[in-house]
Amino acid sequence: MQLYIANQNYSTWSLRAWLIFDHYNLAADVIKLKLFTPDFYNTLAKVTPTAKVPTLVDGDVAVWDSLAILEYVNDAYLNGTAWPSSIAERALARAISAEMHSGFFNIRNELPMNCRAKRKLVLSEGAQKDIARIDAIWSEQMERYPEGWLFGEWSIADAMFAPLALRVETYGIKLSDKAQQYQQRVLNSPSIKEWLAEASLEKDIVEEDEAGEPV
Numbered sequence: 314m315q316l317y318i319a320n321q322n323y324s325t326w327s328l329r330a331w332l333i334f335d336h337y338n339l340a341a342d343v344i345k346l347k348l349f350t351p352d353f354y355n356t357l358a359k360v361t362p363t364a365k366v367p368t369l370v371d372g373d374v375a376v377w378d379s380l381a382i383l384e385y386v387n388d389a390y391l392n393g394t395a396w397p398s399s400i401a402e403r404a405l406a407r408a409i410s411a412e413m414h415s416g417f418f419n420i421r422n423e424l425p426m427n428c429r430a431k432r433k434l435v436l437s438e439g440a441q442k443d444i445a446r447i448d449a450i451w452s453e454q455m456e457r458y459p460e461g462w463l464f465g466e467w468s469i470a471d472a473m474f475a476p477l478a479l480r481v482e483t484y485g486i487k488l489s490d491k492a493q494q495y496q497q498r499v500l501n502s503p504s505i506k507e508w509l510a511e512a513s514l515e516k517d518i519v520e521e522d523e524a525g526e527p528v
């Protein structure tokens with residue numbers, strides 16, 4: 314299998330797909346392309362009609378889109394275990410993952426992932442609302458699973474929310490105690506530490522993802 318990703322400092326969608334491979338120790342050749350370069354588009358043109366990362370190639374199967382990759386890996390290699398086992402929990406996990414996948418536009422626009430940076434900026438009302446919603450999701454799940462991931466065991470929902478934990482760190486966003494507990498759990502996980510170590514070696518700057526003032 315080949316997993317195409319982009320700059321680890323900036324690429325939130327890449328992180329989501331990469332996490333399932335790292336978490337379950339699944340083998341894949343990770344091909345890292347530099348965002349917005351000719352090599353990025355030329356290489357991806359051969360494997361995906363969207364020319365976006367992440368893209369997974371598994372033999373004859375090509376899957377573009379982070380959530381579709383997570384679903385594919387779960388179906389093909391994990392026997393469905395990357396979602397919670399109960400139907401009700403699975404429905405909730407899917408609902409919040411879809412909410413993440415198709416929403417939170419204020420955060421996405423104002424607070425680009427920038428792992429190696431510490432920044433300050435003034436949040437719009439919309440971004441504050443997005444953060445309040447994330448805080449509510451994380452703290453409700455921590456009430457239910459104080460010692461675990463969002464649904465106790467690690468699941469696709471944790472992959473979907475991981476980039477948010479990194480943004481909270483970059484922009485010094487204040488969370489409630491329970492939500493912060495989850496954020497710290499994500500930051501302290503071996504996979505995220507590995508991702509951050511790799512991101513810290515990158516030198517490329519993507520200007521449009523450099524927001525706020527250095528702290």
Ligand SMILES: N[C@@H](CCC(=O)N[C@@H](CS)C(=O)NCC(=O)O)C(=O)O
Nearest residue numbers: 324325326327365366367378379380
């Ligand atoms: N909905 C897609 C979004 C993928 C996406 O926008 N990827 C960005 C990088 S994080 C990309 O490839 N951008 C290159 C471009 O837009 O030219 C997913 O979930 O994978």
